[in-house]
Every structure is written in structure tokens, then in C-alpha cells.
Amino acid sequence: MASDPPTFETPALVIDEATALRNIARFQAHCDRTGLKLRPHIKTHKSIRFARAQIAAGAAGITCQKIGEAEVMADAGIDDILITYNIIGAAKLARLRALAGRVKALSVVADSAVVADGLSGAFGVAPRPLTVLVECETGAGRCGVQTPQDAVALGQKIATLPGLRFGGLMTYPPVGDGAGVLDFMRAARAGLEARGIGCPEVSSGGSPDMWRAETGGVLTEYRAGTYIFNDRSLAERGTCAWSDCAAHVAATVVSTPTGTRAIIDAGSKVLTSDLPDLGGFGHVIGHPGMRITGLNEEHGIIRHDPGDRLSVGDRVMIIPNHICVVSNMLDSAWLRREGGKLTALPIDARGRVI
Amino acid sequence: MASDPPTFETPALVIDEATALRNIARFQAHCDRTGLKLRPHIKTHKSIRFARAQIAAGAAGITCQKIGEAEVMADAGIDDILITYNIIGAAKLARLRALAGRVKALSVVADSAVVADGLSGAFGVAPRPLTVLVECETGAGRCGVQTPQDAVALGQKIATLPGLRFGGLMTYPPVGDGAGVLDFMRAARAGLEARGIGCPEVSSGGSPDMWRAETGGVLTEYRAGTYIFNDRSLAERGTCAWSDCAAHVAATVVSTPTGTRAIIDAGSKVLTSDLPDLGGFGHVIGHPGMRITGLNEEHGIIRHDPGDRLSVGDRVMIIPNHICVVSNMLDSAWLRREGGKLTALPIDARGRVI
Numbered sequence: 266m267a268s269d270p271p272t273f274e275t276p277a278l279v280i281d282e283a284t285a286l287r288n289i290a291r292f293q294a295h296c297d298r299t300g301l302k303l304r305p306h307i308k309t310h311k312s313i314r315f316a317r318a319q320i321a322a323g324a325a326g327i328t329c330q331k332i333g334e335a336e337v338m339a340d341a342g343i344d345d346i347l348i349t350y351n352i353i354g355a356a357k358l359a360r361l362r363a364l365a366g367r368v369k370a371l372s373v374v375a376d377s378a379v380v381a382d383g384l385s386g387a388f389g390v391a392p393r394p395l396t397v398l399v400e401c402e403t404g405a406g407r408c409g410v411q412t413p414q415d416a417v418a419l420g421q422k423i424a425t426l427p428g429l430r431f432g433g434l435m436t437y438p439p440v441g442d443g444a445g446v447l448d449f450m451r452a453a454r455a456g457l458e459a460r461g462i463g464c465p466e467v468s469s470g471g472s473p474d475m476w477r478a479e480t481g482g483v484l485t486e487y488r489a490g491t492y493i494f495n496d497r498s499l500a501e502r503g504t505c506a507w508s509d510c511a512a513h514v515a516a517t518v519v520s521t522p523t524g525t526r527a528i529i530d531a532g533s534k535v536l537t538s539d540l541p542d543l544g545g546f547g548h549v550i551g552h553p554g555m556r557i558t559g560l561n562e563e564h565g566i567i568r569h570d571p572g573d574r575l576s577v578g579d580r581v582m583i584i585p586n587h588i589c590v591v592s593n594m595l596d597s598a599w600l601r602r603e604g605g606k607l608t609a610l611p612i613d614a615r616g617r618v619i
Numbered sequence: 620m621a622s623d624p625p626t627f628e629t630p631a632l633v634i635d636e637a638t639a640l641r642n643i644a645r646f647q648a649h650c651d652r653t654g655l656k657l658r659p660h661i662k663t664h665k666s667i668r669f670a671r672a673q674i675a676a677g678a679a680g681i682t683c684q685k686i687g688e689a690e691v692m693a694d695a696g697i698d699d700i701l702i703t704y705n706i707i708g709a710a711k712l713a714r715l716r717a718l719a720g721r722v723k724a725l726s727v728v729a730d731s732a733v734v735a736d737g738l739s740g741a742f743g744v745a746p747r748p749l750t751v752l753v754e755c756e757t758g759a760g761r762c763g764v765q766t767p768q769d770a771v772a773l774g775q776k777i778a779t780l781p782g783l784r785f786g787g788l789m790t791y792p793p794v795g796d797g798a799g800v801l802d803f804m805r806a807a808r809a810g811l812e813a814r815g816i817g818c819p820e821v822s823s824g825g826s827p828d829m830w831r832a833e834t835g836g837v838l839t840e841y842r843a844g845t846y847i848f849n850d851r852s853l854a855e856r857g858t859c860a861w862s863d864c865a866a867h868v869a870a871t872v873v874s875t876p877t878g879t880r881a882i883i884d885a886g887s888k889v890l891t892s893d894l895p896d897l898g899g900f901g902h903v904i905g906h907p908g909m910r911i912t913g914l915n916e917e918h919g920i921i922r923h924d925p926g927d928r929l930s931v932g933d934r935v936m937i938i939p940n941h942i943c944v945v946s947n948m949l950d951s952a953w954l955r956r957e958g959g960k961l962t963a964l965p966i967d968a969r970g971r972v973i
Contacts, residue, residue, distance in 0.1 A: 274710050274973045308916060330917045350917065351873040353884075353932055356628050376874050379931040407918055408874040408882050519705040520730050520762040528762050530707075534947055534972050538892045562662060562943060563684045563704065563972070564761055577733040578707055589916060593888055594947075596970055616950055618888050618917070619628045 272607060275517040275580065276531035278591060278598035280610060284511035285310075285493055286318060292475055292492045293322045299479050304328050304347055304468070306490030309589045311614035313341040314600075315493060326370065328470075328488045332360050333617030335371075341613070344369035347468070349400070349435060349488070351380045351408065357619070358387035365395055372396035372432050376409050381423050388428030396432035397423050398466065401453060403446045404439035413452035420457050420464075433466035433485075440473045447481035454483055473504055496588040497548045498540055507548070507584065512598075514547065514583040514591065516565060518575045527567040527575040531583065533560040535594050540586040547583040557583070627961060629871040629934065630885035632945060632952035634964060638865035639664075639847050640672060646829055646846045647677045653833050658682050658701055660824070660844030663943045665968035667695040668954075669847060680724065682824075682842045686714050687971030689725075695967070698723035701822070703754070703789060703842070705734040705762065711973070712741035719749055726750035726786050726820075730763050735777050742782030750786035751777050752820065755807060757800040758793035767806035774811050774818075787820035787839070794827045801835035808837055827858055850942040851902045852894055861902070866952075867936040868901065868945065870919060872929045881921040881929040885937065887914040889948050894940040901937040911937070 289305075296303040302325040307316050316327050316338055326345025329335040335346045345368070352361050352373055365371045365388070375381040375397050388395040399419045402409025410416045416434060424431040434453055438446040446469055454464045469478070470488030472495075478487045491498075494512040495505040516531035536546050538560060546565065549555040554573055559566040567575070575581070585591045592598065593615050600610040643659075650657040656679040661670050670681050670692055680699030683689040689700045699722070706715050706727055719725045719742070729735040729751050742749040753773045756763025764770045770788060778785040788807055792800040800823055808818045823832070824842030826849075832841045845852075848866040849859040870885035890900050892914060900919065903909040908927055913920040921929070929935070939945045946952065947969055954964040 274708070276972050350884075351931070353871055353873050354628070376876065377931055380873075402876055406880070406913070407876075407915065407920060409876060411876060517707055519707050519734075522730065522756055522761075522763060522765060526760070530704075531972075533891075533893060533944055534970075537887075538895070538944075539887060541892070541895060559760070561761065562947070566761060577705070577731055590887055590892075593916070594970065595972070616888075616948065618630050618885075618949070 273515070273599055275515050276535045277515045278535070278595050279513050279515050279582070279601055280494065280598050281511045281601045283603065284509065285315065288493050288495060288509060288511060289319055289322045292489065293324065295476065295478065296487055297323065301478060301480055301484060302486040304486050304488050305493065306330070306470070306488050307334060307338060307614065309490035309493055309592065311592055311612045312610060313338065313613045314610065316341070316343055319493070325486065331617055331619060332357055332364065333619045334614040335364055336360070337614040337617060339364055339368050346371050348373045349437070351375060351377070353380065353383060358383060362387055362391055365391065365393065370396070372398060374398045374400040374435050375419065375423065376400040378419065378422060381419065381426060381429065385426035385428050391428055394428055394430040396430045398432040398435040398468065399423065401434055401436045401449060403436045403449045404442055405437050407437060409436060413449055413456055416453035417456035417460065420462055421460060424462050431462060433464040433468070435468040438469050438471055438474070440471065443474060443477055443481070447483055451483045472499060473502060476504065490589060494588045497584045497586045498543060500548070500584065501543060510584045512585070512588045512591070513550065514585055516581050516583060518577055518579040518581065521575060521577055524571045524574065525569055527569065529565040529567060529581060530563065531565045532563045534562045535591065536560060536565060536583065536585050537587070537590045537594065539590045543586050547585050550582040550584060552581070627953055629869050630889045631869045632889070632949050633867050633869050633936070633955055634848065634952050635865045635955045637957065638863065639669065642847050642849060642863060642865060643673055643676045646843065649830065649832065650841055651677065655832060655834055655838060656840040658822070658840050658842050659847065660684070660842050661688060661692060661968065663844035663847055663946065665946055665966045666964060667692065667967045668964065670695070670697055673847070679840065685971055685973060686711055686718065687973045688968040689718055690714070691968040691971060693718055693722050700725050702727045703791070705729060705731070707734065707737060712737060716741050716745055719745065719747065724750070726752060728752045728754040728789050729773065729777065730754040732773065732776060735773065735780060735783065739780035739782050745782055748782055748784040750784045752786040752789040752822065753777065755788055755790045755803060757790045757803045758796055759791050761791060763790060767803055767810055770807035771810035771814065774816055775814060778816050785816060787818040787822065789822040792823050792825055792828070794825065797828060797831055797835070801837055805837045826853060827856060830858065844943060848942045851938045851940045852897060854902070854938065855897060861938065864938045866939070866942045866945070867904065868939055870935050870937060872931055872933040872935065875929060875931055878925045878928065879923055881923065883919040883921060883935060884917065885919045886917045888916045889945065890914060890919060890937065890939050891941070891944045891948065893944045897940050901939045904936040904938060906935070
């Protein structure tokens with residue numbers, strides 16, 4: 266992309282469509298082979314266009330994290346949505362009910378009786394029950410019931426609550442412990458079945474372990490987000506090649522104060538400060554020795570060898586540490602289509618934090 | 620604020636107007652006492668309302684970092700703007716010319732001949748010259764000429780270039796080295812004056828050292844952004860009291876998976892991953908022992924003592940590490956006015972990265 270004429274201003278996010286579509290097809294094929302339904306997480310692209318592309322390629326539906334994201338996607342006609350979040354409070358529950366009334370399938374998760382009771386209160390008189398999965402913590406240290414026994418107890422409760430339909434089990438797993446996840450989910454499913462409660466879905470996910478994803482005789486569904494674009498975090502761990510990274514931040518060198526430092530116009534308002542443990546804030550394509558050592562809001566600081574200099578006005582392309590947070594920073598990206606043509610791509614669900 | 624009825628959904632940014640206005644007045648008074656013009660950086664609030672409040676309190680004008688921010692402020696009638704950025708490339712220069720034609724005073728900076736030549740090329744035939752200050756690096760490791768001699772040489776060049784007016788010197792200083800900054804600026808000004816070139820303005824800035832700001836016989840102007848709201852980074856270093864922090868992130872507890880962990884609905888899409896060296900990602904008001912130890916996009920992970928528990932549905936108020944990046948994450952905030960009344964406050968210049 267470095268040879269693009271400067272037909273757009275920087276900083277900007279540039280998405281290579283062919284690479285993104287190839288990434289979609291490859292992981293869909295993996296899921297098809299292993300018998301897993303794929304339910305892509307739209308948090309990575311926040312784009313109606315790409316959500317539709319994922320469904321066209323065979324995805325079972327989409328995953329959202331917040332109601333606001335799901336509303337944007339429902340407005341675009343996407344009608345099978347899982348919100349992997351505990352929905353709390355009267356205002357959000359009212360929005361959830363409205364959303365449920367206009368899609369074919371809506372499901373959410375719960376990891377406590379308080380959350381399940383709230384959902385039941387909102388859906389007890391709804392025309393259709395809401396599907397609720399039990400979120401299980403399998404080691405990632407975030408939300409979720411702590412043991413298979415707790416999952417069974419909460420599943421039993423959901424199965425009896427007015428307005429709810431028990432949808433199965435869901436986990437956001439730790440990276441690299443597929444066996445532990447399968448053990449937890451098998452034990453929870455067995456406990457539920459022993460009480461006569463079936464598990465329609467058992468959903469896991471995560472792009473870092475996506476190529477090792479398998480049903481293990483228990484998982485039915487896999488949720489992944491980053492796989493569509495990939496990023497430095499996945500390339501550095503070998504999950505993808507650098508050439509599989511579909512999303513690049515374009516930046517312009519605005520200053521070269523010393524022979525080993527260059528300043529670019531992409532700072533934390535585009536690249537974000539996420540994942541600093543990777544060492545630096547992005548991979549400068551074509552300059553493997555360069556390090557983005559610091560960010561202010563509108564400045565990125567590149568340190569480089571004296572022999573690998575940049576000049577003021579040079580354009581660099583950067584693979585960001587974590588693409589999901591970068592796409593959220595901009596109202597639109599540039600989509601690079603066949604033949605190099607650039608078209609504006611709205612980030613439809615940007616900033617939907619509620 | 621913890622006693623607010625839940626009249627708004629979370630996560631949300633809540634600005635206490637009285638605290639912000641008090642912060643504006645206090646630092647304006649400091650600048651008035653020391654003989655410094657105050658030129659607030661609007662990056663912190665990105666709000667027309669607060670830019671106007673700063674000017675009403677006595678500010679000489681405003682500082683922006685990007686043309687897009689300045690355009691928003693100019694649209695609102697703010698007519699004295701310094702853009703502290705090297706403006707590069709035909710598209711941005713054209714926007715800069717258009718902007719210059721509709722405000723009373725516009726100035727920018729340059730730290731290289733390439734940047735100055737570009738500005739001259741765009742303004743050589745403009746009806747009014749563009750005011751250009753030389754950006755000097757006084758130790759912060761970002762942009763700027765490296766020595767007072769280089770500042771003199773670039774200032775001489777700007778003074779002779781068609782379409783430009785030499786406006787003086789500007790620096791974004793390192794924290795805690797006021798003496799070094801003054802030495803650099805005095806030497807550069809003396810060199811220019813020895814060549815018959817006056818320095819209309821010598822501009823420094825930075826909220827961390829704001830209470831030590833003085834002219835030192837050379838500075839004419841001070842730029843500060845964070846002072847209007849303050850944040851955890853300033854409170855932790857003693858620049859402000861916790862009670863001077865005007866901007867709080869409101870979040871709801873959505874899960875309490877263990878007796879020492881709670882999950883809130885504010886993650887990196889609101890709190891951001893900025894300044895992790897502070898240890899955690901924000902200060903939970905009223906719970907000094909709590910630590911926000913991790914963020915995903917929509918989850919914040921709080922670790923707490925077993926005796927200081929939260930419940931699902933509880934609302935917490937958080938002072939973020941770095942407020943300038945947080946205000947950029949949301950389309951609007953809530954302004955808490957006299958008597959506790961909340962009104963929507965648009966973040967007018969959010970996301971203006973160009």
C-alpha cells in the first residue's frame with residue numbers, strides 16, 4: 266500500500282477488502298470442517314458491510330457486546346444476534362425488549378441470579394421468550410460463574426424463570442487452555458442433562474486460538490472477532506502472517522527532529538495505547554527495525570536506526586497492536602478494493618458503548 | 620455524585636460544571652498574576668461550551684492540535700486559534716488557508732524548513748500572512764528544533780518567506796524542568812533579536828507544572844489543557860486535589876464473579892488503556908483500596924478487598940487516568956449543573972484526527 270498516491274488525508278485506517286474476505290473465508294472453512302457454527306464478533310469491524318460479508322460466507326449470526334451495537338446491526342437487517350453481556354437496569358432492558366421484537370433470534374448471557382431475574386422481569390410478559398445462555402468463567406478472569414456446579418444451578422433457574430428460554434453455555438476462554446475449557450463445559454452440560462435440561466448451544470471463542478478450535482464433543486459454536494482483519498498481536502504470536510493483516514493505519518511523518526527519531530501524525534487517538542506489553546504501539550510495514558516507542562494524542566514517536574531514515578512528508582503504513590480498539594477511534598475507514606480503488610467505509614457501530 | 624438517581628445509562632462521562640469553572644478561574648488567576656497569557660488547549664474538553672467559558676474567563680485564545688479541531692471551534696465563532704502542529708500536504712494546507720480566512724488570528728508552528736516552505740507555498744498569495752512560531756524541543760522528546768541556534772536559523776527563514784509572519788517560539792516542555800526551558804527560550808530569543816528579529820510570543824505549556832508557570836522574563840504565553848477537568852495523573856502527582864477532578868466516568872457493576880473481583884461496564888472504549896504506569900486504569904471514588912487492574916473493550920476488572928464488596932447493579936464513579944483521551948471516546952457527556960441537574964454536553968470536536 267506504500268505506493269498509493271496520497272488521495273486521502275492521514276491519519277487514516279485503510280482496510281484491504283481482498284485480505285479481509287480471504288480471512289473470512291479461511292476461518293469459515295475451518296469451522297465448517299470441524300463442525301462448529303461460526304458467530305463472528307462484530308466489535309472488530311463495527312461495519313454493516315463486513316457483518317453481511319461474514320453471514321454471506323456462512324456465519325450462523327453475529328455476536329455483539331452491547332445493545333447499541335446490536336441495534337445498529339438489526340437496523341441493517343441482521344436478524345440473528347447474540348449479545349455476550351449481562352444486561353442490567355430498566356433502560357437497557359427496555360431497549361433489549363424492543364430489539365427482541367424486531368429480529369428473528371436474539372440471545373444474551375447471564376452469570377448471576379440477579380441478572381437472570383432482571384431479564385425475566387423484562388420478558389415475563391413478552392410475546393416470545395428471550396434466550397439466555399449461562400456465561401462460564403474458564404480462566405480468563407472476567408465475567409462468568411466459577412464452577413460447572415454454579416453453571417448448572419443458574420441454568421436450572423433460567424429454565425424455570427418466566428419469559429426466558431435456557432439457551433446453553435457460553436465462555437470467553439483464556440488463551441491456550443482449550444482442554445480446560447472443554448472439561449468445564451462438558452461437566453456443566455452433563456450436570457444440566459442429568460437434570461433433564463438440554464444445552465442447545467455451547468459457545469466458546471477467541472481469535473488467538475482459532476486454528477485450534479474444535480467441538481471436543483461439546484462446543485457447538487465459536488465466536489471470533491479479530492480474525493477478519495488480524496493485527497500485530499496475532500501476527501507476533503504466529504496466529505496469522507503479516508500479509509494476513511487487512512487493516513493498516515496510514516500516517517505521515519511530520520517531523521524528523523534527530524537522526525534516529527521521526528514523529529508521525531497518528532497518536533493515541535488512532536493507534537490507541539492498547540497492549541503496550543507487545544513493545545511499542547504498532548508494526549511499521551517495510552521497516553522492521555523501527556519502533557513506535559511513544560504516543561501522545563496526535564503524535565507517534567518512531568525510533569529508528571540512523572541508516573533507516575524517514576523524511577518529512579513520507580507516508581508510513583502501520584499494523585496496529587489491537588485492531589478492535591483502533592476501528593472504534595474513527596467515524597470511517599478507507600476500503601481498498603480490487604484494482605486499488607479506495608471507497609469510504611463507515612464504522613457504523615463506532616462508539617456504541619451502551 | 621454517587622447518590623445520583625440512575626437517570627442516565629452507563630458507561631457515561633459526567634462533568635461537574637462548578638468544579639470545571641472553578642478550575643478555569645483559578646488557573647486564569649495564576650496566569651494573570653504572573654503576567655502570562657493563557658491559551659487553553661481544547662483537546663481536553665473538545666467542547667465549544669467550555670472553550671467559550673475559558674475565553675470568557677480571560678483566555679487570550681485557544682490551542683488546537685489539528686485543523687479539524689480548529690474548524691469546529693471556528694464554526695462556533697472562536698477567532699483566535701493556535702494550532703501547535705506541523706501542517707503537511709496540499710489538502711491540509713488548503714484547509715488551513717480556508718480557516719485563516721475566517722478567523723481573526725490563526726497561528727501554527729513549524730520545526731523544519733520543509734514545513735515552513737510548505738506553509739509559505741500555501742500562503743504566499745493569501746490576502747494576509749500566516750503567523751508561524753518555531754517549535755523548540757526542550758527535552759520532551761517529541762517535535763521541535765534541537766538547539767537555540769537551530770531555532771534562530773528557522774526563525775530567520777520564516778521571517779523572510781513569502782506569506783508568513785514570524786510569530787515567535789513555542790515549546791511543549793518536559794515535566795519538571797522549567798529552568799532548562801527558560802534557558803533554551805532565552806538563548807533562542809537573544810539570537811533572533813541579535814539579528815533584528817523580534818519574538819512576539821514565547822509560548823510554553825503543560826498542566827503538570829502549571830502552578831510553577833512564570834514568565835522568567837521570556838515566556839509570554841502558557842498553554843494548558845488538562846487543568847480544566849484534572850484527572851488521576853494530576854491528582855496522584857499532587858497538582859490538584861481529588862476534589863478538583865471535574866470529570867468522572869460513571870459505570871455499573873455487571874458481575875461479581877468472586878469475593879475480590881467485580882466487573883464494570885466501562886472498559887477500554889471509555890476509560891482507555893492510557894498511562895498504565897499509574898498502576899491500574901482509574902481511581903474508584905470512595906473505594907481507595909480498589910484497583911482497576913484490567914480492561915477489555917467493554918469490561919473493566921476491579922480487584923478489591925473481601926470486606927469492600929460491590930453488588931451487581933451498583934454504580935461507581937471513576938476518575939480516569941488521563942481525561943483528554945477519555946473525552947475523545949464519547950459523542951457526548953453529561954454536564955452536572957447547579958442543583959444536580961444533568962444536561963447533555965456534546966463533545967463537539969471528538970475524533971477530529973485530521
